[in-house]
Amino acid sequence: xxxxxxxxxxxxxxxxxxxxxxxxxxxxxxxxxxxxxxxxxxxxxxxxxxxxxxxxxxxxxxxxxxxxxxxxxxxxxxxxxxxxxxxxxxxxxxxxxxxxxxxxxxxxxxxxxxxxxxxxxxxxxxxxxxxxxxxxxxxxxxxxxxxxxxxxxxxxxxxxxxxxxxxxxxxxxxxxxxxxxxxxxxxxxxxxxxxxxxxxxxxxxxxxxxxxxxxxxxxxxxxxxxxxxxxxxxxxxxxxxxxxxxxxxxxxxxxxxxxxxxxxxxxxxxxxxxxxxxxxxxxxxxxxxxxxxxxxxxxxxxxxxxxxxxxxxxxxxxxxxxxxxxxxxxxxxxxxxxxxxxxxxxxxxxxxxxxxxxxxxxxxxxxxxxxxxxxxxxxxxxxxxxxxxxxxxxxxxxxxxxxxxxxxxxxxxxxxxx
Numbered sequence: 227x228x229x230x231x232x233x234x235x236x237x238x239x240x241x242x243x244x245x246x247x248x249x250x251x252x253x254x255x256x257x258x259x260x261x262x263x264x265x266x267x268x269x270x271x272x273x274x275x276x277x278x279x280x281x282x283x284x285x286x287x288x289x290x291x292x293x294x295x296x297x298x299x300x301x302x303x304x305x306x307x308x309x310x311x312x313x314x315x316x317x318x319x320x321x322x323x324x325x326x327x328x329x330x331x332x333x334x335x336x337x338x339x340x341x342x343x344x345x346x347x348x349x350x351x352x353x354x355x356x357x358x359x360x361x362x363x364x365x366x367x368x369x370x371x372x373x374x375x376x377x378x379x380x381x382x383x384x385x386x387x388x389x390x391x392x393x394x395x396x397x398x399x400x401x402x403x404x405x406x407x408x409x410x411x412x413x414x415x416x417x418x419x420x421x422x423x424x425x426x427x428x429x430x431x432x433x434x435x436x437x438x439x440x441x442x443x444x445x446x447x448x449x450x451x452x453x454x455x456x457x458x459x460x461x462x463x464x465x466x467x468x469x470x471x472x473x474x475x476x477x478x479x480x481x482x483x484x485x486x487x488x489x490x491x492x493x494x495x496x497x498x499x500x501x502x503x504x505x506x507x508x509x510x511x512x513x514x515x516x517x518x519x520x521x522x523x524x525x526x527x528x529x530x531x532x533x534x535x536x537x538x539x540x541x542x543x544x545x546x547x548x549x550x551x552x553x554x555x556x557x558x559x560x561x562x563x564x565x566x567x568x569x570x571x572x573x574x575x576x577x578x579x580x581x582x583x584x585x586x587x588x589x590x591x592x593x594x595x596x597x598x599x600x601x602x603x604x605x606x607x608x609x610x611x612x613x614x615x616x617x618x619x620x621x622x623x624x625x626x627x628x629x630x631x632x633x634x635x636x637x638x639x640x641x642x643x644x
Contacts, residue, residue, distance in 0.1 A: 232516060234483040237454045238426050240368050243312030243336040245282055247429060247486050248454030252517050254487040255507045256456070257281040258316070260500060263293035263300070270303035272500060277311040278553050279501035280508050280519050283487065285314040285339060288321070294328040301334040312336030314370070318344040318377075322357035332361050337429075339370045342414040343377040355414070359421045368427040369418065373411045374460050375403070375434040382406055404443050407432040412450060428453050429487070433460035437475040444479050454486035464493040469506050476510060505549070521548045521565035524579055524586075531591040532571035540589065540616050541569040547620055559631035567623065577601070585626055587619055602626060 239249030247254055257276045261269040263286050273284045288294050301313060315335040317324065322345070325332045338358065345355045362369045383406050390402045397405075411430045419425060430453045432443045440459055448455065457476050462468035472490045479485050488510070490503040508519040525541035526532070544567060555562045568583035570576035572591025580586025580601040587610070589598045598615055600608040600622060610618050 232481060232483055235448050235455075236452060237486055238428075238452050240426055240429055240454050242283060242314070242368055243310075245312055251486070253480065253485060253511055254282050255280060255504060255511070255519075256283040256285065256314075256487050256489045257500070257504050257507075258285040258489065258491075259287070260494070263287050264290065264296055266296040266299045266303060269296070270300045270307070273300070273304060273311065273313070274307050274309050275501055276504055277309050279504040279549075280552075281311065281501075281504045283314055283337075284311050285316050288315040288317055288324055288331065288335075289319075291324065291327070294324040294331040297328070297331040298334050314339055317341075317358065321345065322352065322354040322361075325358055325361040332365055332367070335367065337368045337370060338362055339372050340414075341372050341374060341377055342410055343373060343379045355417070356421055359418050359423050362427065363422045366427075368429060369423060370429040370431060370456055371411055371414045371418065372431040372433065372456070373407050373414070375407065375439070376460065378403070378406055379410055382410055400439065404434075404439060404446070407434070407443055408447050408450065411447065415451070415453060425453075429456055430454070431456035431458070433458060435459055435461045437471055440475040441478050444484050445482070448484045455484060456487045456489070457485040458489040458491055460491060461493075462491045464495065468492040472506065473510055477514060480511070480514060480516060518563040520552045520563055521567055521584075523548065524566065524568040524570075524583060526571050526575060526579075528571055531574065532589075533592045534571075534589075536615075537569060537571035537589040540587070540619070543616055544569055544619070544623070548623075555627060555631075556634075558634055559627060560634045562627055562631045565627070565630075584630070585623055587615075589615075 237248035239251065240247045245254060259269055259272045261272050263269050269286060276284050288297060297315065313335055314337045316339045318341050321340065340358055342355060345358065383403065386402055386406050390396050411432050415428050415430060418428060430447065430451065432447055434440050434443060444455060444457065457479060459472055459475055462472045476485065476488055488507050490506045492503045492506065494500055494502065511517040512519055512522060523541055523545045528538060548567065566583040568579045568586030570579050570586065570588045573588065573594055576588025577599065580588050581604045584603060586601045587598050590596050596611060598610040599606050600610060600619065608622065
């Protein structure tokens with residue numbers, strides 16, 4: 227798939243480890259663990275799985291002393307696995323204490339997330355926000371100032387509501403709340419800079435749970451600053467609802483050039499795979515033509531001509547196979563993520579779609595000759611029959627990848643390139 231040129235909003239470039247956010251950098255996919263961070267082995271394992279699925283940044287909860295103490299160990303475990311994904315620490319309420327009491331935790335994290343609605347002055351009179359910014363400045367760490375609809379600074383909300391009530395024509399409550407979100411983010415960013423945090427170390431987010439609110443907030447936020455913006459519904463929901471809501475909101479903003487990192491905050495089913503949110507985020511960007519992550523499978527929905535489930539099973543199996551192979555292919559070959567594969571169910575559109583893909587197969591529909599023609603770069607190369615069509619087709623895909631895509635040059639290899 228050729229990438230679609232979308233006019234991106236000009237945002238300040240921020241480095242998170244070796245990942246660039248903003249500027250001319252591609253939109254970055256982010257995710258978050260749901261393990262107890264005090265369980266270092268379990269957390270490292272889930273971070274690794276998320277990174278293998280394609281998450282370029284992974285956020286972990288740092289909410290207790292036990293969790294903060296394990297962050298350096300988690301980093302070491304990941305490094306031992308060969309997983310260099312930057313870790314982001316998610317702090318609420320007690321982040322000022324954890325960052326100061328556990329300096330190694332503060333050092334190994336690549337970025338801090340601070341929610342200004344949950345950080346203020348405690349009963350001792352300590353300026354918790356200032357303490358956290360000071361730690362970030364000391365260790366040269368970027369900060370995402372992440373304002374949330376559900377944990378907005380209530381003093382700010384009350385002041386703005388009172389001011390609104392005195393207007394001749396008061397605004398709607400939801401509009402005032404959106405304005406409070408934006409003001410909280412911008413004022414907190416300004417204060418962080420006053421405290422010495424560089425402009426190019428700040429990322430903003432204003433998360434809500436409704437599609438139209440998210441679009442309205444980020445359009446306004448984008449007009450008032452050049453900080454990189456992190457997109458995502460704060461509670462997208464479960465299953466198809468969460469996927470549809472996240473796609474509907476973020477696709478509009480991304481098409482307008484707004485958004486530098488994204489997360490799809492899906493509620494997993496009990497025992498469900500956390501990596502689904504990474505795959506959905508990638509698919510949003512890839513189907514919009516903004517980035518390429520893994521070969522895409524084109525498959526027809528089926529109809530009365532395709533009463534057999536063979537093509538459905540093959541399409542599902544091929545999609546799973548391509549995703550499973552991507553960590554290996556990504557390390558070995560350049561450009562394989564842009565490959566297109568078609569798995570079609572009958573003669574109506576099967577041959578045509580197969581010819582348009584890099585590799586395509588057209589399975590026989592009801593009453594058709596029990597043969598499956600295979601097309602490679604528009605040319606028919608084989609006809610598969612029998613019970614081994616799936617295995618034979620996967621072999622054709624493997625051979626095509628090895629033949630078509632150039633071996634990736636690693637840093638080690640590059641020293642030998644003349």
